[in-house]
Amino acid sequence: MTGEAAPPPDGYVPVLRLGGILLVTLQGDLYDSTAERLRQDIGRTVSDDAVTGVVIDLSGVEIVDSFMGRVLSDIAAMTRLLAAQTVVAGMRPAVAITLVELGLTLPGLRTALSTEEAMNLLGAEVANLPRTAGARRERP
Amino acid sequence: MTHTESVSARLPLTSDLDLVRARQHVRQMTAELGFSLVEQTKLVTAASELARNALVHGGGGRMECAEVTDGGVRGLRLVFSDDGPGIADLDQALSDGYTSGEGLGMGLPGARRLVHEFSVDSARGRGTTVTVTSWVARPPRPREGS
C-alpha cells in the first residue's frame, strides 16, 4: 500500500483506445505536471478522433487532492463540450471520504464502480471488445 | 499537554517532485504510527494541499514532520512554512470558496477539515506557517462549526 515507486518525472499514463472509448488508467502518486499533460492529451485525442467516451480508472490511486479533483472535473467538462462523456471509475472509499471532507463532491462527474460498469454506462458493447479490455484493467 | 518527541524530517518544497516526496513521506509516517487507512488518506491529502500552497503561493518552502504524544495518544504534527508574500486576510483565506489563484479555493479550509488540529500564522510580507496535527485512534469528536 505504501512505498509505491514514484513515477518517472515525465510520468507516463497509459491511454488505451477501445472502439470509441478512451480508457485512462491512473496509478500511484501523480505529478502535477503529469496530470496537466493528461488533461491536454485527452482534450487533443477527443477532438481529433471520433471518441464518444472517456473512462478514467482511479482504482490504483491512493490520493486525490483538490488539484487532481480539478483536473478530473476539467476533463469531464471539456469532453462534454466535445460531445463525449467522461466516467470516473473505481474510486477507493478512503479517497471518496477524503474528497467529500475536503468539500469536493464533483457534482458534474459521472462515476462507476469499475471500468467494466463505466463501459456499460457509456453504452459500449463490451462483448464486442477484446475480452481482456474491461476486466483485466479493473484491478491492476 | 502535548509533547513533541522530535522533528523526524525536514523536506524542501520547491518543485513538483517535492510534492510527491512530501506525500509519500507523510503516507509512510502515518502508516508506521498506525493511522487507519481513511485517516492516512486524510492527512496525506491535507499535506498535499498545504505543500502545494507553500509551493504555489509562497514561492517554495519546507515541511517539518514530528511525532507527538498527548498522554498516551500518539500523533503526527506537520508544519508547512514559506517566506512568500503572506496572507493579508486570514479569515477570508480560511472561508470556503476563497481562492487567491488557481484551484477550487479548497486549499486552507479543505485541509483544515481533514485534520484534528489546525493553526495558521501569517501576515502580509511575513510568510506563512501552517501547523496541523492528527492523532491515532482517537474516536472522532463532534466538530464545532466547520
Place this chain on the structure above:
Amino acid sequence: MPEQHTAEDRTDPRQEVAAFLRERREQIAQRWADAAVFRTVFTVSRDEAVEAGRAVVEALAAVAASGRIEDLEADGFAVVREQLARTAHARARAGATTGQISAEMEALRPPVTELLLDELSGAPADHVRECTTVLAVLMGTLRLVMLETTTVAGQDLINRQRLEMLEIATPVIKLWEGIVAVPLIGTLDSARSQVVMETLLDAIVEQHARIAILDITGVPTVDSLVAQHLMKTVAAARLMGAECIVSGIRPAIAQTIVHLGIDLSSILTRASLADALAYALQQQGAHIVPSSGPVVEPR
C-alpha cells in the same frame, strides 16, 4: 540559599539527589523489589523486579539532573513510561483500584528517603531539608506519571471497546445482488456516523453494490450534524459509483429536518426500507410480481 547552580554543582539539591540516585541505584532497586507494586507484578523472578526498579531509579536520576522534577513530561520519564503503563495495567487487572496503586507508589518513598538521610548525615540541616524535599517532589511526580498511565490505559480500553461496539452496531446486509443495506438503530453521533460511512463504503466495494440503502427507521432523532453525515455518506458513495438511498425517515424526523432548514433534496429518499428495496430492484432490472405471475429472474 545560593541563587543559581551549574549542572555539576553538588550543592544544588537536585543535582545532589541525582548523584545520590545514581550511586545508590542498586541498593534502592533491591529494596523496591520487595515493595508491593514491583513484587506483585514481577512474580516470576526477583531479578526482574530489581531490573525494573533499576530502570525507574535511573529515570528519576535523569529527571532530577534535568531539574524538571515537577514535570510529568520530563524526558527522563519517557524511558520508563511504557514499563509503568504495563505495571499499572497488571495491577489494575489484578483488581487494584487507582487509590491502591497510588498508595503502593507512595510506599516506594520511605526506603529511598531513609537511604538519602544516611548519605547526608553530617550535612547542614538546611541542605538535608532541601534534598529530602526534592526527593519527595520527584517521587510525587513519579506517582502522578504512574497514575496518568493508569488512566490512559483505562481510557484506551474504553475507546477500543467503544469502537468495537460501534462496528457491531453497524451491520451491512446484502439484500440482493448489487444491493446492500445498513439498518441504523439508536442514536447517531459523530463517531458512529463515521463508522457507518466507512463500513458502508467498504461494503460497496466488497459486494460490488451499485445501490446502498441507509435505513434510519430506528434512529430517534436527526440533528444537523447527523444530516450532514448522511449527506457526506451519500456524496462519497456517489463518487465511488454507487447510488445511496435513505429510507425510513419518520414524520417527526422529516419535520425536524425541515425545521432545521437542512436541505436533503440532493438525497434520494424512500418512506420505508421495503420501498427502497423495490426501487433498487427496479434499478437493477428486477421486478416484484405476485407469485401467480411470471417468475422474474434476478439479475
